[in-house]
Amino acid sequence: MKKHYLITPGPTPIPPEVSSKEGLPVLHHRTSEFGVYFVEVIEGLKYVFQTRNDLFLITSSGTGGMESAVANLISAGDTAIVAASGAFGERWGKILASYGAQVVWVREPDGQAIVPSKIEEALKKNPQAKAVFGQHTETSTGVVNDVQKLGEIVSKTPAVFVLDAISGLGGQELRTDDWKADVVVAGSQKGLMTAPGLAMVSVSRKAWPLVEAAKSPRFYFDYRTLRKSIPEKETPYTPAVTLIVSMAEALRQIKDEGIENVWARHAWLAHATREGVKAMGLTIFTQTPCNVLTSINVPAGLDGKKIVKRTREEYGVSIAGGQVQLEGKIVRLAHMGYMGRFDVIIGLSALEMMLHDMGAKIELGKGVAAAQRHLQNPPAAFAPAPAPGAAAIR
Numbered sequence: 001m002k003k004h005y006l007i008t009p010g011p012t013p014i015p016p017e018v019s020s021k022e023g024l025p026v027l028h029h030r031t032s033e034f035g036v037y038f039v040e041v042i043e044g045l046k047y048v049f050q051t052r053n054d055l056f057l058i059t060s061s062g063t064g065g066m067e068s069a070v071a072n073l074i075s076a077g078d079t080a081i082v083a084a085s086g087a088f089g090e091r092w093g094k095i096l097a098s099y100g101a102q103v104v105w106v107r108e109p110d111g112q113a114i115v116p117s118k119i120e121e122a123l124k125k126n127p128q129a130k131a132v133f134g135q136h137t138e139t140s141t142g143v144v145n146d147v148q149k150l151g152e153i154v155s156k157t158p159a160v161f162v163l164d165a166i167s168g169l170g171g172q173e174l175r176t177d178d179w180k181a182d183v184v185v186a187g188s189q190k191g192l193m194t195a196p197g198l199a200m201v202s203v204s205r206k207a208w209p210l211v212e213a214a215k216s217p218r219f220y221f222d223y224r225t226l227r228k229s230i231p232e233k234e235t236p237y238t239p240a241v242t243l244i245v246s247m248a249e250a251l252r253q254i255k256d257e258g259i260e261n262v263w264a265r266h267a268w269l270a271h272a273t274r275e276g277v278k279a280m281g282l283t284i285f286t287q288t289p290c291n292v293l294t295s296i297n298v299p300a301g302l303d304g305k306k307i308v309k310r311t312r313e314e315y316g317v318s319i320a321g322g323q324v325q326l327e328g329k330i331v332r333l334a335h336m337g338y339m340g341r342f343d344v345i346i347g348l349s350a351l352e353m354m355l356h357d358m359g360a361k362i363e364l365g366k367g368v369a370a371a372q373r374h375l376q377n378p379p380a381a382f383a384p385a386p387a388p389g390a391a392a393i394r
């Protein structure tokens, strides 16, 4: 028997109460019964996003949500600023290029956060820019960006701020409205504790004139069509009904815990993971780590790809490796969504054992013990400071 553990930054484990909803008889999507779920999910997502903006559900993975933002905001020839420091930042640029946008790159090396003053500069040099595209948490490197600062900078210009919060939402603090993020994209399979297959996008008032004016071809992803069907409590086309019904349960659980407590729990798990990694004698890949995953430098002489493969095959523990140029060089442990203190222990313990198996100078139990010391305390100490003057969305 091999028990399997999913310690990857998406897909993530799903609470049994959520996955059991996937087994219910499929509802028809043009019924009042479905309408009740639809409204509950939209309202629940607005709470997790902390937004009063329009919010749409799209049946696609997160990348579909990203493409929808580009198709609805950008016309061929428009200038768009991309703040990138990893694989998902690069993805914004690739999507934009395929829609014929003039991309102005503001790149930082992998593992570094976006420098807000460079975005300010890019906006000054490119006053015609329609939008700034960036990541909340860059999953490929484990970095968190200063979204609040970036939002403040972009809000002072005519450009809109488009944020990929696919891995950050529901784990890392995000206050969409207070932090002036105009278009925010998320996905079901990460902090939202639901199976893969749904994207969601919030759209601010500032962004709507761009949506109305954009000339890019769009049909399935057209926000105007999606907006029209909201009062009908449905989506324009057949949605992933099963995922919506199960997500309603996941959102109930998030609401019961309270979004600030969810953020605090993630900060607590992230802290314990980092302390465990350091106690093992390893180093964290970034100086600006996010709270939803930890990226760890692979010890010299070892291959990260083999670590990931063997950890899964021999111990039944799935962790993530590095992507693109980081392949083999880092491994990533998730603490995202339906995860608690013993998920951290499993991830660290599996890594510790595998590195030991592979001949690294690792003393078994050291990382686990360090994490245990932090995990004995409750997460309350990690509660985020209330945003000054902010009216939290309940």
Ligand SMILES: Cc1ncc(COP(=O)(O)O)c(C=O)c1O
Binding pocket: 009, 010, 061, 062, 063, 064, 088, 135, 137, 138, 139, 140, 164, 165, 166, 167, 187
């Ligand atoms: C930050 C970020 N952006 C985009 C994506 C792509 O999402 P999907 O694989 O659901 O299309 C991911 C998925 O890992 C992600 O973490």
